[in-house]
Each structure stands twice: as C-alpha cells, then as structure tokens.
Amino acid sequence: MRVKNYLEVKATQELPGVLKREVITAQDGAPNFKMRVFEVEPGGATPNHTHAWEHEVFVLAGEGMVVGEGGETPVAEGSVVFVAPDEPHCFINKGDEPLRFICLIPLPK
Amino acid sequence: MRVKNYLEVKATQELPGVLKREVITAQDGAPNFKMRVFEVEPGGATPNHTHAWEHEVFVLAGEGMVVGEGGETPVAEGSVVFVAPDEPHCFINKGDEPLRFICLIPLPK
Numbered sequence: 498m499r500v501k502n503y504l505e506v507k508a509t510q511e512l513p514g515v516l517k518r519e520v521i522t523a524q525d526g527a528p529n530f531k532m533r534v535f536e537v538e539p540g541g542a543t544p545n546h547t548h549a550w551e552h553e554v555f556v557l558a559g560e561g562m563v564v565g566e567g568g569e570t571p572v573a574e575g576s577v578v579f580v581a582p583d584e585p586h587c588f589i590n591k592g593d594e595p596l597r598f599i600c601l602i603p604l605p606k
Numbered sequence: 607m608r609v610k611n612y613l614e615v616k617a618t619q620e621l622p623g624v625l626k627r628e629v630i631t632a633q634d635g636a637p638n639f640k641m642r643v644f645e646v647e648p649g650g651a652t653p654n655h656t657h658a659w660e661h662e663v664f665v666l667a668g669e670g671m672v673v674g675e676g677g678e679t680p681v682a683e684g685s686v687v688f689v690a691p692d693e694p695h696c697f698i699n700k701g702d703e704p705l706r707f708i709c710l711i712p713l714p715k
Contacts, residue, residue, distance in 0.1 A: 498672070498674030498675065498676060498679075498687065498688065498689055498690065498693055498695065499686075499687070499688040500672060500679040500681065500685060500686070500687050501685070501686050502684045502685055502686070503664070503684050503685075503686050504684060506686075520664075520686045521662050521686060521688045525688045526660075526688065526690050527660065527662065527688060528660060528691065528712075529638065529639060529660065529712045530638060530639045530662065530710065530712070531662075532662050532664065532686065532710070534664075551635075551636060551637060551638065553630050553636065553639065553640075553641050553710070555612070555629075555641065555643075555664070555708055557666070563607070563609060565607030566607065567607060570607075570609040572609065575611045575612050575613060576609060576610070576611055576612075577608075577609070577610050577611070577612050577615075577629045577630060577641065578607065578608070578609050579607065579608040579609075579630045579634045579635065579636060580607055581607065581635050582637065584607055586607065599664055599708065601639065601641070601662070601710060603637075603638045603639070
C-alpha cells in the first residue's frame with residue numbers, strides 16, 4: 498500500500514499554465530492504469546488533442562468547460578467526465594481559481 | 607464523451623453506513639477501468655477484505671484511516687492511496703463528517 502498527499506508529488510509544467518502531478522504510476526506497483534492530478538491556471542487550457550486511449554476525470558475544484566465532439570459542457574467540483582478513445586477533447590478554465598481535476602489513463606500493456 | 611455530476615448517479619447502499627456511486631462504467635463505454643465514489647458515514651468502515659485487483663483512491667472529504675498490511679495510516683482530503691492486488695485493506699471514518707473518496711478498479715477482461 499502506498500499513501501501520500503497529492504501535494505507531496507512534484508508537479509511538472511506539462512504546458513504553459515498547466516501543472517501535472519503523476520500521483521499513482523507503475524512505480525507504485527500500479528498494473529493497469531495511472532492517476533494524475535492536473536491544475537489549469539485561470540485563462541488556461543489543455544490543447545485540443547486526440548489519442549487512442551480514454552480519460553476518466555473527476556473535477557476537484559474550479560470552473561471550466563470540457564470540449565468534445567458534441568461541443569462545450571460546463572464542469573465544476575463534482576463533475577465526472579469520460580472521454581472515449583480517439584475523441585478530440587480539451588479542458589478550459591473559465592473561472593478565477595485553478596481548475597483542478599484527476600485524470601486517469603490506462604498503462605501501456 | 608459523457609459528462610455528469612457524480613450526485614446525479616443513484617447511490618446504492620453497498621454496506622451498512624457505506625454508499626457507493628458507480629460514476630464511470632462499461633455502460634459509459636469505459637474499456638479498461640471504472641470509477642466509483644464511496645461515502646462512509648461517521649463511525650462507519652468498509653470491511654477488511656482482499657481481492658485480486660488493485661484500488662486507486664483519491665480522498666475528497668472527511669478524515670479517516672486506511673488499514674493495510676503495514677498498519678493504519680491517516681487519510682484526509684487530498685490523500686492518494688494505492689492498494690496492491692491481494693493486499694488486505696479497509697477504510698475507517700474517524701471524523702464527524704462523511705469520508706468521501708474515489709476508488710477505481712480494473713474492469714474484467
């Protein structure tokens with residue numbers, strides 16, 4: 498068992514205005530998927546992009562939009578987002594506070 | 607893409623004092639793992655148990671203990687817990703508010 502506070506994990510600047518913490522990875526022994534915590538600055542966004550794997554997201558704080566094939570949908574604390582494999586998507590901070598969310602992806606087999 | 611608030615998902619009484627919401631499942635199209643949100647009442651706990659799959663947990667609110675092979679470790683908002691496959695574990699609410707956490711598990715292949 499590994500127990501930590503997510504803030505103990507060193508953040509990396511994934512993109513301008515976007516911090517990433519990889520809080521559960523294969524190095525912890527995770528066999529199937531990994532957990533990351535992202536923080537998007539006010540006015541910031543993740544780039545619209547596509548990949549062959551899914552996202553499972555839980556929004557912890559802040560206010561924003563998730564953009565998918567069907568358009569924009571507002572997200573805030575408690576929002577859950579499933580992004581299907583190969584679906585274009587991005588997250589946009591529309592509020593005055595950081596938009597913080599958990600995002601899980603499968604590990605390579 | 608599926609977007610919802612986790613509170614829109616019907617809670618089931620997993621055990622006395624333990625509510626479960628399955629917020630991302632195979633029915634949403636998830637191919638590899640599913641997201642659940644648990645709420646343990648003050649004074650409540652999940653039973654100490656073991657299974658062949660891992661848990662990836664993020665604590666949203668409340669104060670409690672996670673118990674593993676190495677003993678008890680306190681958890682609170684922002685705690686991240688990796689429970690390895692086959693490791694005995696339980697979560698105990700030690701506070702006055704619900705202990706709320708996200709818990710992800712792999713889907714059967």
